[in-house]
Amino acid sequence: MNSVSISLEGHAYEVLVGAGASASAGDLTAGRDRVAVLADQRVVALHGPLLKAAPTLEVLAGESLKTLEGLGRVLEFCATSGLSRGSVLAAYGGGTVGDLGGLAAALYKRGIAVLQVPTTLLAQVDASVGGKTAINLASGKNLAGSFHHPAAVLCDTRLLETLDDAELRSGLGEVIKTAIIGGEEALELVERRLDRLCQRDPAALAEVVEVCVRVKARIVAADPEERGSRRVLNLGHTFAHAIELAAGFGRVPHGVAVAVGLSLAARAAERSSGAPAALTARTLRALDRAGLPSSLADLREAYSLQGELSPQALLHGLRHDKKGVVGAPEFVLARREGDVIMGVHLDENLLTDLLG
């Protein structure tokens, strides 16, 4: 028997953050033979044609976009637009558009460049950075995807000024999560800027998006394909996914589910892992100030989901979380600001108590 070895290599890219960052799209794509645009139709309606003379596929953003059929549509669009391996697909929109555009770019001719232009706060601080792309399967959410790092990410904070309140709040859920993971300095900044963020203050948005991108970039660089340490970014997400699954996907915005997940993770960390009560209080206060629910009771009330979010339904959802083995959900918890532990199993009694 004989054996032959094969070795491979890497990639680096930039995230531009600031008011007007999306204006760099022209320069960034100038060296490419062709450009095509995938865009949320609401973004086109608000901001007009996005890239001069580039063929544009407008889509209705949302989870229903993230199917094999939706993927096929974008792939055929790349082909009919005559894209080569030297071309670029620019994706303008929130997380679902970025996920779909990123995956299509990952696959078309085995990988072309994608320029991510996230237009929601949630996508700017979380979804667009780190190269995760995915579609949903019948068997579950985000089960098929790839790590396809973009050629560049343009976080244009001016695009956030037209966000509706619900989208802004949803994004603040991920902002608060990222700040807790980032540590004292990041969390203090977010706390100081929270009121101005809620008012869409451009300077505050630019400052906070940049801090969140820096926190995420540091974590992603250490573990680009989420084999271990990158999972700290799932703080609050085991609970959040169970909430989304139990409510029916699309009923509760992701960032809102994350907010409640953060409140539950804080209480769980306090009771299981010695986290101080002050961190729980700090987490809940930030969520309140951001206009986000900070308990399951708040969420059930705000979304009229008393039956759907029963403790039994949530326990079922937890047992089917895609991050953990079926039957033994794993949690990511913060013991202190910037000190996050992974792979935590919670006692049944504690869980039942938290979900009550």
Next chain:
Amino acid sequence: MNSVSISLEGHAYEVLVGAGASASAGDLTAGRDRVAVLADQRVVALHGPLLKAAPTLEVLAGESLKTLEGLGRVLEFCATSGLSRGSVLAAYGGGTVGDLGGLAAALYKRGIAVLQVPTTLLAQVDASVGGKTAINLASGKNLAGSFHHPAAVLCDTRLLETLDDAELRSGLGEVIKTAIIGGEEALELVERRLDRLCQRDPAALAEVVEVCVRVKARIVAADPEERGSRRVLNLGHTFAHAIELAAGFGRVPHGVAVAVGLSLAARAAERSSGAPAALTARTLRALDRAGLPSSLADLREAYSLQGELSPQALLHGLRHDKKGVVGAPEFVLARREGDVIMGVHLDENLLTDLLG
């Protein structure tokens, strides 16, 4: 405006070649939490259950497998088999099964390990090494895929003993291509072993598969994502793809189309790039001895494709090759044994002459 940088890394793997290599599958998958098998149903029929107790999805090999629907089927199979990111999908079959299994593994939970167990000569010497995976789109063949390097490749030359003549010959087309690219030593070895290869001599098969894998591994390691030098592996393929397109996909086996492509590339190299007549003669003689067509006339006759493979139809096919820009096909030609040039544009008169 602020900018944040992100850096990434690599991967290495082994190709085991020899009689009985597939018996290592058990050891190689022992450390994984779960294993599932995607297999050509003919392989299961010939060799029985492939991996004890592993759930197995049997498929009918062929290009018709390589669709978004086929991909969805394998992805849902991974989910219902309970595969996690620590699991492995083992793909047993020829190039189409390896392509589909590799792509499903690339996408399932954003990438799980794939163990490639190629069961045809063509897949052992070419398709299974190098991480290329793909499905076809309505717009063209292999237009959606990824570079997903396997955890390991097991080239069990014993599996080749049950290959039918057509499959063996098709594989010999890629063997001869690889030998010309590899250089004098590889080509001489293939010439010396050709009669024994045609008789499925186990030692000759093991020796030649290993040489081909070494040639391919060297080229792939230098350019894993086919940005430049890896394209030398497309020797003869611009013509071959035009033949497959004009004939209707599936009518002419890939390796047979490559054989005729090699004969046309040899003649083109002689007339456009100063290749010696001796190399053309050597190429044609090897193809003849392998029982492969060494001219378009032979191919048209053998497959009754006079009309389909008219010069006009082939010219049209060349202008739509996915490797080059529409309207200006690019060729890979051998000037000498082991000296291959890329990006060659051929004069219209020469092309018309070659395709006559």
